[in-house]
Amino acid sequence: MTRLHIFDLDGTLLHGTSAPLEIARVTGTGPRLTELEHRFSAGELDSRGFAAELFSLWGHLTEEHVDEAFAGSPFLEGIAEVCADIRKRGERSLVITLSPGFYARRLHAFGFDEIVASDFPDPPFPGPPDPERILRPQDKVRIAEEARAAAGIPLEMCTAYGDSLSDAPLFGHVGGSVSVNGDHHVAALATAAYTGRSLPEAYALGRSLAA
Numbered sequence: 001m002t003r004l005h006i007f008d009l010d011g012t013l014l015h016g017t018s019a020p021l022e023i024a025r026v027t028g029t030g031p032r033l034t035e036l037e038h039r040f041s042a043g044e045l046d047s048r049g050f051a052a053e054l055f056s057l058w059g060h061l062t063e064e065h066v067d068e069a070f071a072g073s074p075f076l077e078g079i080a081e082v083c084a085d086i087r088k089r090g091e092r093s094l095v096i097t098l099s100p101g102f103y104a105r106r107l108h109a110f111g112f113d114e115i116v117a118s119d120f121p122d123p124p125f126p127g128p129p130d131p132e133r134i135l136r137p138q139d140k141v142r143i144a145e146e147a148r149a150a151a152g153i154p155l156e157m158c159t160a161y162g163d164s165l166s167d168a169p170l171f172g173h174v175g176g177s178v179s180v181n182g183d184h185h186v187a188a189l190a191t192a193a194y195t196g197r198s199l200p201e202a203y204a205l206g207r208s209l210a211a
């Protein structure tokens with residue numbers, strides 16, 4: 001048997017921020033994006049409504065903007081180290097994020113085996129996103145199930161790492177979970193909790209669950 005390690009992006013691999021907030025930082029759309037983030041966290045806006053707002057907000061977005069945002073993003077320390085250790089052990093790493101794929105796919109540089117994100121049009125946007133291709137929190141369970149089944153990994157050998165409301169369905173489904181700088185939405189669901197800037201330390205907690 002092997003293991004599947006499932007990572008969230010916003011607020012988890014990214015410390016205290018999200019992919020949209022980082023893009024907003026370089027495009028000068030921060031105040032409006034912060035408002036949208038608050039509405040999403042409060043449940044006033046779902047992920048598909050959020051995506052529609054992003055399309056309206058970022059009509060002039062370019063790949064160069066996304067490159068700049070990614071390069072300046074405050075990622076946790078040691079992400080590549082964790083990916084390398086997972087691969088060395090013959091295990092699998094998976095990122096599932098509601099954020100746009102045009103940002104998330106750059107995470108391959110860290111060494112993740114698979115990245116699944118909302119299928120947003122690449123910038124500059126040729127048209128609005130298809131709502132059916134924008135991920136919802138409950139989709140994380142479906143995607144994790146598809147990945148573990150394809151790899152023949154038992155559910156009890158899956159560990160999720162996340163921080164907030166969008167991770168709650170997955171935390172309630174997998175065998176073990178680590179809250180990484182998490183909020184009240186995952187506090188009662190997480191098997192273990194980590195606060196800090198080091199992914200290797202959070203990952204060590206995940207490995208201790210397996211032990």
